[in-house]
Amino acid sequence: MLPLQIYKMKTKIIFLFSILLVVIFWGIVNGPSNLSFQQLLLPQNHDILWLRLSRVSAAIILGVGLSISGIALQAILRNPLAEPYLLGTSSGAGLGAVIALITGMGTIYLPLAAFIGAIFTVVLVYNLARQQNKVPVQALVLSGVIVSIAFSAIMVFLISLSSNEALHGAMWWLWGSTQVYDARLLAVVGITVFLSVLVIYFFAQDLNAISIGEEEAMHLGINSEALKKILFFITSLITACAVSLCGIIGFVGLVIPHIMRRVVGPNHKVLIPATCIMASIFMIACDIISRTMFSPLEIPIGVITAVIGAPIFIILLKKKQRIT
Amino acid sequence: MDALIKINDLSGGYTGDLVVKEVSFSVKPGDFLGIIGPNGSGKSTLLKLMSKVLTPKCGSIVFDGRSIADISLKSFCQKVSFVPQDTMINFSFTVEEIVLMGRIPHLGRMQMETKKDHAAVIQAMTLTDTLAIKDRPIDELSAGERQRVVVARALAQEPALLFLDEPTSHLDIGHQVQLLDLLKKLNRKNGLAIVMVVHELNLAAEYCDRLILLNKGRIFRQGSVAEVLTYQNIETVYKTTVVVKDNPISSKPYVILVSEEDKACRQN
Numbered sequence: 001m002l003p004l005q006i007y008k009m010k011t012k013i014i015f016l017f018s019i020l021l022v023v024i025f026w027g028i029v030n031g032p033s034n035l036s037f038q039q040l041l042l043p044q045n046h047d048i049l050w051l052r053l054s055r056v057s058a059a060i061i062l063g064v065g066l067s068i069s070g071i072a073l074q075a076i077l078r079n080p081l082a083e084p085y086l087l088g089t090s091s092g093a094g095l096g097a098v099i100a101l102i103t104g105m106g107t108i109y110l111p112l113a114a115f116i117g118a119i120f121t122v123v124l125v126y127n128l129a130r131q132q133n134k135v136p137v138q139a140l141v142l143s144g145v146i147v148s149i150a151f152s153a154i155m156v157f158l159i160s161l162s163s164n165e166a167l168h169g170a171m172w173w174l175w176g177s178t179q180v181y182d183a184r185l186l187a188v189v190g191i192t193v194f195l196s197v198l199v200i201y202f203f204a205q206d207l208n209a210i211s212i213g214e215e216e217a218m219h220l221g222i223n224s225e226a227l228k229k230i231l232f233f234i235t236s237l238i239t240a241c242a243v244s245l246c247g248i249i250g251f252v253g254l255v256i257p258h259i260m261r262r263v264v265g266p267n268h269k270v271l272i273p274a275t276c277i278m279a280s281i282f283m284i285a286c287d288i289i290s291r292t293m294f295s296p297l298e299i300p301i302g303v304i305t306a307v308i309g310a311p312i313f314i315i316l317l318k319k320k321q322r323i324t
Numbered sequence: 325m326d327a328l329i330k331i332n333d334l335s336g337g338y339t340g341d342l343v344v345k346e347v348s349f350s351v352k353p354g355d356f357l358g359i360i361g362p363n364g365s366g367k368s369t370l371l372k373l374m375s376k377v378l379t380p381k382c383g384s385i386v387f388d389g390r391s392i393a394d395i396s397l398k399s400f401c402q403k404v405s406f407v408p409q410d411t412m413i414n415f416s417f418t419v420e421e422i423v424l425m426g427r428i429p430h431l432g433r434m435q436m437e438t439k440k441d442h443a444a445v446i447q448a449m450t451l452t453d454t455l456a457i458k459d460r461p462i463d464e465l466s467a468g469e470r471q472r473v474v475v476a477r478a479l480a481q482e483p484a485l486l487f488l489d490e491p492t493s494h495l496d497i498g499h500q501v502q503l504l505d506l507l508k509k510l511n512r513k514n515g516l517a518i519v520m521v522v523h524e525l526n527l528a529a530e531y532c533d534r535l536i537l538l539n540k541g542r543i544f545r546q547g548s549v550a551e552v553l554t555y556q557n558i559e560t561v562y563k564t565t566v567v568v569k570d571n572p573i574s575s576k577p578y579v580i581l582v583s584e585e586d587k588a589c590r591q592n
Contacts, residue, residue, distance in 0.1 A: 131339075203433075204434075205431070208428075211413075212415075212422070212425070213411065220428040221396075221401035221428060266415040266416055266417050
């Protein structure tokens with residue numbers, strides 16, 4: 001890059017980062033109980049401060065995890081419209097959670113059940129798509145879609161057999177919330193997502209090459225099959241963790257990478273850090289809206305991301321069509 | 325002169341069937357070798373076997389004195405690069421970013437490009453006449469421009485040997501000549517060895533020094549253009565009637581196809 005381009009890029013990143021700081025502050029100060037920032041710091045309000053900090057952290061973890069695994073999948077599948085749930089993680093997690101709710105295992109085991117469901121689905125999808133030691137991407141997408149539909153059907157079947165109460169719990173959970181009941185869960189998921197995103201960033205150059213084509217990447221000295229397998233499992237791990245922490249939150253993994261490709265370009269060395277910042281901003285903002293718009297009622301955050309994300313996505317899609 | 329790459333009794337293909345059977349030949353530094361043959365004769369598969377995309381079933385490929393099975397993919401790609409038929413790119417990388425990817429085999433992971441890398445990129449873009457479009461997004465270029473960019477990326481790898489798989493099949497006649505003239509120049513001036521799979525027999529005749537004619541995975545004939553492009557060889561392999569004349573300008577063989585209708589007229 002030329003010095004001018006690097007300068008422009010740095011300005012954009014610094015600008016985004018300052019917005020992020022503002023949004024984090026806004027996220028901490030805003031809430032159903034009207035407290036000023038000074039009041040929040042008082043010892044008797046520590047619980048509320050902790051609650052809001054954990055929500056902001058959860059929003060950042062989710063945003064970063066989902067959008068970066070979106071980026072990695074979009075590169076492997078060479079399709080900017082791929083999203084982290086494409087390979088069945090969400091329906092697997094949903095099915096796991098619904099089974100946990102119906103069998104009355106209690107809410108403590110809900111994240112674990114969702115995680116097991118997601119990992120089980122991913123292993124199933126992977127093995128359905130595998131042909132000897134290769135995993136063709138078309139087969140991966142196809143088996144992902146098929147398994148998703150089958151598991152969603154089983155989930156709806158189980159919900160329809162059960163009582164309304166369980167159904168409401170399941171629905172609420174599936175649409176996502178940053179309300180975290182367990183600090184240890186937040187810590188474990190946070191560390192896992194952080195390390196996984198680092199690994200993906202480590203492969204930034206390889207992602208550039210494979211987004212042109214698998215054979216093209218091989219001609220540049222990259223072992224495409226190994227790269228696909230590594231990234232497939234890392235993105236699955238991230239989405240499984242994210243779903244088990246906060247339910248299924250759509251559109252983040254699709255819209256944020258898409259916007260950021262327009263802002264900083266498709267080079268993953270820049271795209272990944274820029275997307276981390278933007279995704280955090282987006283998720284914290286959505287979370288604030290979800291808990292303050294109809295206060296004291298809380299709207300599931302998945303509803304907010306979809307309501308904001310879908311129109312943005314349609315606009316981007318229309319713009320793209322006009323060019324081509 | 326020692327062979328740059330020597331293929332000995334090579335057989336291979338995708339899972340199951342052998343597409344390439346008992347093929348032997350060698351490429352010397354400075355060679356411009358064309359691989360021709362009908363659809364499904366194993367041309368592209370042969371190129372994939374030679375570029376480490378596919379693993380051979382049996383036989384050996386020796387590059388620079390070492391079996392390519394023993395060379396890591398990365399160090400192999402520092403010396404050998406590849407231009408595919410057409411590259412569909414769904415992401416808006418700029419031309420410069422695409423060409424810069426040619427430096428990946430020379431870089432460690434997370435290593436920033438050095439001055440030397442940028443110099444190689446500038447040189448590759450100058451040679452391919454793509455320097456003027458370096459900031460344009462790749463997905464907005466015409467097929468001809470895009471193919472020049474892909475060649476630039478292959479040149480940025482600073483290869484000793486360049487493989488091309490039907491590089492001109494999506495180009496009009498003007499762009500075909502432009503691209504092949506460039507390859508010829510690189511071959512003559514820089515001594516770059518080139519192995520090119522090509523469908524169009526007259527392009528092969530005009531630009532290649534040596535040809536290999538494949539038929540059903542085996543070498544039917546190899547040798548100079550005049551030796552390979554005879555009407556007997558072509559009629560046997562392609563199962564069609566042709567007339568071979570000399571090109572009045574280059575005096576190289578020139579293949580003329582004959583339609584069914586004309587053939588009937590002649591016979592009456």
